[in-house]
Amino acid sequence: MKGFLCEDSLEGIFTGIYDAWDSGLGHENVKLFMKGQYEPEFFWEYEDVAPDAEKSEKVARSIRRKISGEAFRVVYRAALSAREERADVIYRFLIEGFCHGGVALRLLQKKAVADVFELSRKVANEAHQYLEFIRFEQLKNGVLFSAISPRSRVITLVAPHFADRFPGENWVIYDDVREEAAIHMAGEEWVVAEFPKAQADAFLEDQGEADGYVDLWKVFFHTISIKERENPDCQRNFLPLWYRKHMTEFL
Amino acid sequence: MEIGKNIIGLQEKLRILSDAAKYDVACTSSGVDRKGAGGAIGNSVAAGICHSFAADGRCISLLKILLTNHCIYDCKYCLNRRSNDVERTAFTPDEVCSLTIEFYRRNYIEGLFLSSGVFPSPNETMERIYEILYKLRKVYQFRGYIHIKAIPGADETILDEVGLLADRMSVNLELPTADSLRALAPHKSRDSILKPMSRIQKKIVESRQSMGQTARLERAWGVKSLSSGLFREESYQKRLEAEKDGAPLFVAERGAGLPSVRRRQDIRTFVPAGQSTQMIVGATSESDYHMMMVTQALYRQYDLKRVFFSAYIGLNDDSALPAPGTPPPLLREHRLYQADWLLRFYGFRAEELLSEEAPNFNVLLDPKCDWAVRHLEYFPVEVMSADYEMLLRVPGIGAKSARRIYNARRFGRLDFPDLKRLGVVLKRAHYFITLGGRQMFPVSLEENRITAGLISDNRKKNWKLTHEENYRQLNLFDDMKLEAAPEIEDFKKAAGGQL
Numbered sequence: 001m002k003g004f005l006c007e008d009s010l011e012g013i014f015t016g017i018y019d020a021w022d023s024g025l026g027h028e029n030v031k032l033f034m035k036g037q038y039e040p041e042f043f044w045e046y047e048d049v050a051p052d053a054e055k056s057e058k059v060a061r062s063i064r065r066k067i068s069g070e071a072f073r074v075v076y077r078a079a080l081s082a083r084e085e086r087a088d089v090i091y092r093f094l095i096e097g098f099c100h101g102g103v104a105l106r107l108l109q110k111k112a113v114a115d116v117f118e119l120s121r122k123v124a125n126e127a128h129q130y131l132e133f134i135r136f137e138q139l140k141n142g143v144l145f146s147a148i149s150p151r152s153r154v155i156t157l158v159a160p161h162f163a164d165r166f167p168g169e170n171w172v173i174y175d176d177v178r179e180e181a182a183i184h185m186a187g188e189e190w191v192v193a194e195f196p197k198a199q200a201d202a203f204l205e206d207q208g209e210a211d212g213y214v215d216l217w218k219v220f221f222h223t224i225s226i227k228e229r230e231n232p233d234c235q236r237n238f239l240p241l242w243y244r245k246h247m248t249e250f251l
Numbered sequence: 252m253e254i255g256k257n258i259i260g261l262q263e264k265l266r267i268l269s270d271a272a273k274y275d276v277a278c279t280s281s282g283v284d285r286k287g288a289g290g291a292i293g294n295s296v297a298a299g300i301c302h303s304f305a306a307d308g309r310c311i312s313l314l315k316i317l318l319t320n321h322c323i324y325d326c327k328y329c330l331n332r333r334s335n336d337v338e339r340t341a342f343t344p345d346e347v348c349s350l351t352i353e354f355y356r357r358n359y360i361e362g363l364f365l366s367s368g369v370f371p372s373p374n375e376t377m378e379r380i381y382e383i384l385y386k387l388r389k390v391y392q393f394r395g396y397i398h399i400k401a402i403p404g405a406d407e408t409i410l411d412e413v414g415l416l417a418d419r420m421s422v423n424l425e426l427p428t429a430d431s432l433r434a435l436a437p438h439k440s441r442d443s444i445l446k447p448m449s450r451i452q453k454k455i456v457e458s459r460q461s462m463g464q465t466a467r468l469e470r471a472w473g474v475k476s477l478s479s480g481l482f483r484e485e486s487y488q489k490r491l492e493a494e495k496d497g498a499p500l501f502v503a504e505r506g507a508g509l510p511s512v513r514r515r516q517d518i519r520t521f522v523p524a525g526q527s528t529q530m531i532v533g534a535t536s537e538s539d540y541h542m543m544m545v546t547q548a549l550y551r552q553y554d555l556k557r558v559f560f561s562a563y564i565g566l567n568d569d570s571a572l573p574a575p576g577t578p579p580p581l582l583r584e585h586r587l588y589q590a591d592w593l594l595r596f597y598g599f600r601a602e603e604l605l606s607e608e609a610p611n612f613n614v615l616l617d618p619k620c621d622w623a624v625r626h627l628e629y630f631p632v633e634v635m636s637a638d639y640e641m642l643l644r645v646p647g648i649g650a651k652s653a654r655r656i657y658n659a660r661r662f663g664r665l666d667f668p669d670l671k672r673l674g675v676v677l678k679r680a681h682y683f684i685t686l687g688g689r690q691m692f693p694v695s696l697e698e699n700r701i702t703a704g705l706i707s708d709n710r711k712k713n714w715k716l717t718h719e720e721n722y723r724q725l726n727l728f729d730d731m732k733l734e735a736a737p738e739i740e741d742f743k744k745a746a747g748g749q750l
């Protein structure tokens with residue numbers, strides 16, 4: 001039994017898939033893991049997978065060609081998940097995918113298909129929730145700044161929405177878990193960049209400013225609730241506490 | 252605008268005018284896809300986006316405010332009525348624009364929902380609303396969502412202009428019958444409400460035609476595609492005829508695929524997100540049957556996008572109304588939303604769910620379960636071969652799981668664990684289905700036993716139903732496994748009773 005240890009990136013996972021497939025050991029004798037997110041077991045052999053752009057590109061191309069563009073999007077989202085089993089779930093799905101082609105995504109009765117769907121759906125849901133719950137703070141220099149602590153790596157999924165919405169603004173969406181940010185300059189394309197915490201803190205320290213609209217928003221938020229219908233359970237259900245950490249109305 | 256100086260004054264206004272607006276339930280930002288554009292701000296997402304959830308669990312999507320709470324009318328159920336002694340104020344157009352734009356930039360909201368008391372006259376109120384709308388769209392280049400409440404009694408010409416800049420318009424019916432309206436809203440009449448509604452409808456039709464589109468494109472899936480949907484009179488009548496002869500409810504056509512869900516491409520110019528309305532539940536004595544028949548008629552005759560229900564909250568002490576402090580009928584409101592959902596997405600009709608003889612919804616069972624146990628003659632349904640529409644009617648099978656079953660069964664036999672993976676809630680569904688001719692558990696199809704089973708399956712919930720005043724934990728999607736929310740917002744609002 002052999003475990004392939006992938007780096008946490010699409011390239012890392014795809015390279016792992018390539019190597020595991022290519023090893024010729026048979027699907028039932030290989031398993032993919034994420035580096036630093038697995039428990040070594042006896043009688044298992046482990047191999048570190050070095051990300052390789054070419055192998056990764058081959059896997060990506062095969063998914064698009066032999067399964068479908070939709071399948072690629074599903075896999076892409078699943079790879080952004082933080083769940084430790086993500087690389088292996090994608091691998092198992094691809095076995096079905098390369099066997100059945102485009103219809104594979106409809107075969108939800110198969111565990112491998114259902115699993116990748118589930119993973120992908122969770123990431124998509126989380127990304128959608130960030131479209132809702134991201135809050136920008138207006139800084140002195142006019143930049144709109146937002147910090148988030150997502151479970152999945154969602155910034156590449158949410159940035160296009162805000163680029164379309166605020167083409168004329170400078171904005172930053174900062175993932176403080178992964179210390180990276182999507183950065184948009186007015187009139188330009190957005191980019192992802194590393195953004196160490198110290199740098200983010202210094203930036204905010206320097207540019208933070210009291211903003212009258214924060215208080216106005218809080219007034220609105222509290223007034224709009226109907227007392228006779230109050231229901232904190234329902235509120236928590238839709239807006240779990242862990243999102244609130246960065247939300248203006250709860251600060 | 253420089254707001255720093257007058258921030259306290261603005262806070263006060265915002266407090267008063269959002270407080271006065273909060274009883275309107277519609278807060279959806281759905282129905283229109285509009286991309287952003289260079290030099291402008293904002294876009295719109297057809298599925299709608301909720302930005303926060305207030306302490307009452309309702310979604311906050313739009314900046315919901317009144318332009319003013321001054322009002323020359325005296326509707327008995329309304330806090331702003333002329334005869335009430337409340338703090339009164341009004342926003343300036345610039346204040347509304349700045350709040351909208353600045354809230355929007357910070358991603359607090361999807362846009363604006365602007366309504367107003369009638370002051371000093373319907374026309375002048377509507378003109379001021381138009382001024383705000385014009386500024387937002389033309390000066391600020393705002394491409395986010397705007398919902399405008401039409402003021403009954405305003406001229407058509409001004410409504411026509413507003414409709415070209417707003418995404419959604421609504422005229423609230425408030426009360427389902429002309430009599431109730433006369434009793435509670437002496438300055439409004441059925442006519443003054445229905446007139447703007449049909450005007451808006453007419454303009455929508457015109458703008459649609461100019462783009463070569465038909466109404467069908469915008470209608471909910473259930474009302475147009477399912478064979479007993481509200482707009483399928485002919486096939487519904489046929490079904491009724493066939494049933495008399497003892498034919499099964501729906502017959503699967505061999506090899507027939509599911510109608511595909513088409514996305515709307517171009518946005519028409521007039522009220523692209525459609526028209527909605529709202530009715531108050533529990534202020535007057537109409538039955539659920541009556542409410543549903545009116546709802547159905549509104550969908551049919553005015554092609555409304557949505558009908559909202561609002562549980563009456565006793566605010567005014569008035570002999571014509573329930574006493575203040577009467578708990579709002581939240582369960583009833585919830586059942587009406589469930590039924591509305593069944594009309595729009597499941598191809599049910601009001602007269603299938605209720606009748607003159609049984610005019611109110613079952614307290615213990617949701618309308619779909621209730622319908623199923625009253626129609627055991629159609630069950631059990633064989634999952635491997637049943638028609639899509641019949642699958643839709645099985646409790647525990649939602650629109651999405653029905654679609655998945657339909658797709659999956661072509662590739663081979665399914666078993667019960669497979670169904671679970673496809674999203675079926677077997678706890679509910681198992682009474683009503685067979686798979687390859689077998690039931691999951693041997694249970695006989697008897698109304699009492701199934702009802703008892705369905706109820707005890709939700710013992711905890713039902714305990715709440717009968718023992719707690721707080722019916723609110725009920726979740727529509729829990730009840731009916733309606734996981735296929737066509738609009739994400741719908742999904743969220745359902746539980747807040749806001750759908």
Ligand code: SF4
Nearest residue numbers: 322324326329332368
């Ligand atoms: S018209 Fe009637 S419902 Fe509207 S604000 Fe005036 S009193 Fe209230």
